[in-house]
Amino acid sequence: MRCFKHPRYFYKMFRMSPDIFMALHDLLVSSYGLTSSRNVTSIESLAMLLWIVGGPQSFSQAENRFERSTWTIHMKFKEVLKCLLKLGKDNIKPRDPTFSNEHDKLKEDRFWPHFKGAIGAIDGSHVEVTVPTDEVINYTCRHGYTSQNVLAICDFDMRFTFVVPGWLGSAHDTRILNHALANFPSFPVPPKGKY
Numbered sequence: 038m039r040c041f042k043h044p045r046y047f048y049k050m051f052r053m054s055p056d057i058f059m060a061l062h063d064l065l066v067s068s069y070g071l072t073s074s075r076n077v078t079s080i081e082s083l084a085m086l087l088w089i090v091g092g093p094q095s096f097s098q099a100e101n102r103f104e105r106s107t108w109t110i111h112m113k114f115k116e117v118l119k120c121l122l123k124l125g126k127d128n129i130k131p132r133d134p135t136f137s138n139e140h141d142k143l144k145e146d147r148f149w150p151h152f153k154g155a156i157g158a159i160d161g162s163h164v165e166v167t168v169p170t171d172e173v174i175n176y177t178c179r180h181g182y183t184s185q186n187v188l189a190i191c192d193f194d195m196r197f198t199f200v201v202p203g204w205l206g207s208a209h210d211t212r213i214l215n216h217a218l219a220n221f222p223s224f225p226v227p228p229k230g231k232y
Contacts, residue, residue, distance in 0.1 A: 051084060052091040058083070069120040074113075077105065082113040086121075089114065093167055131156075131198045131225050140193040154231045157192040161210035164202075178206035188213045190225060199225050 040047045041055050051058055062083050065071035073079045081103065089099050089110075099110045136156045143152045163184035168176045176183040184206035190199040201217050217224050 050091070051087040053087070058087075065117070065120045065124065069123045071117060071120045077109060077113055082117050085110055086114050086117040125200075129197045129200055130223070131192065132194075132196070134225065136228055136231050142193050155193075156225075156227055156231050157190055157198060159188070159190045159214070161213060162187050162189060163206055166206075174207075176206040182206075186210070186213060188217060199223070 040050055044054055047055050047058070053061070062071070062080055065083065066079055071079045071082065073082075085099055085103055085105070088094055088102065089096070092098075094102070096107050096110050096114075099105075100107045103110065105113075139153065140155075143149060143155060163178050163180065163182075164187055166176060166183055166185050168183050173183055176185070178184045178186065185202065186204040186206055186208050188199075188201040188204070188210065189197060192198050199217075199221075201213055201221070204213050218226075
């Protein structure tokens with residue numbers, strides 16, 4: 038890909054530097070099963086996915102940009118996405134699932150003892166999306182734009198420990214939280230005395 042030689046252009050296309058792109062690619066290849074096929078390299082497969090989700094771009098636009106069939110783009114998108122989901126499962130989790138130690142930041146005078154027992158923060162975040170015309174009402178959030186509501190939990194090192202993406206923008210945070218509590222065994226429920 039010619040754009041590797043132009044870091045600013047590369048960043049605009051893929052939302053990351055060439056070095057980070059290659060590190061992600063190498064990790065997906067070595068640990069998560071991303072492979073090249075006879076006609077499409079693993080680098081191009083990752084580039085297609087990042088270009089589509091970073092845009093947002095359609096599969097038809099990707100067909101034109103990468104000169105591949107829509108079917109090929111769809112299949113490669115799914116392959117890379119499966120690898121990214123495995124990567125996410127390995128990394129989006131608490132470092133210490135028992136939450137046995139207080140975070141050092143919380144022991145500073147301005148936080149202690151007010152945040153004693155705190156293990157992180159949880160909130161819903163709206164990610165702006167483009168949806169088909171007949172779906173606009175469902176995805177319109179209370180701020181008046183179309184979005185997906187993403188529930189996220191972070192620890193005090195700003196690491197994601199749990200994420201539930203993909204809800205309609207009109208969905209309330211409490212509904213998503215209740216769904217996560219009922220349907221995700223990996224939800225990091227705080228132990229007694231923690232919050």
